[in-house]
Amino acid sequence: MPALVNLYVLPAAGAPAGVAALARALLEGGFVTLPAVACAPLRERPAVPGLRTPQGAALLDPARRREAATPAGLEAELARAAGEPVLLAFPGLGSGLAGAAMAHDCVVGLFAFPGGRRLTVAGESGDGVLADETVGAWLHLQGEGAPGRAAFQASAAGQAVLAAWPGARIFQVDWS
Secondary structure, X not given: OOOEEEEEEXXXXXXXXXXXXXXXXXXXXXXXXXXXXXXXXXOOOOOOOOEOOHHHHOOOOHHXXXXXOOHHHXXXXXXXXXXXXXXXXXXXXXXXXXXXXXXXXXXXXXXXXXXXXXXXXXXXXXXXXXXXXEEEEEEEEEEOOOOOHHHHHHOHHHHHHHHHOOOOEEEXXXXX
């Protein structure tokens, strides 16, 4: 059974988030494509608190999400992300990944929390905490087609991310 890969990329500790620079680098490099879905990154239902996943953002009722179908639409969402929490979810990872032309079962989420948000990244069983800190943004690649850490670091997409976020930390959690 294939694993669902969750790859988290966090800016270096203490570094500014640079969400706009990262989004532009991913789009200009052809590593993500539009349209993107923009929405509130936190679930509204008290019975199911927590973060939305990149895959879950696309499943929201259209009345609760915004579509960024053009570069100008993406820029508007990036301007919004400077002042309020936003999740930008891209439908897939494009070219530039070592060994794969298109990771069609991989959704890319860019989370922005201007005031910071506590993020805990842990292994499948909930133990083995990999990261537990307050961050202003992170990139989340999720799906059976998402690259593993080594493949991502070796890819052109990974190099673009590390250029936009020098010193970024990469964590991989696989769910079977």
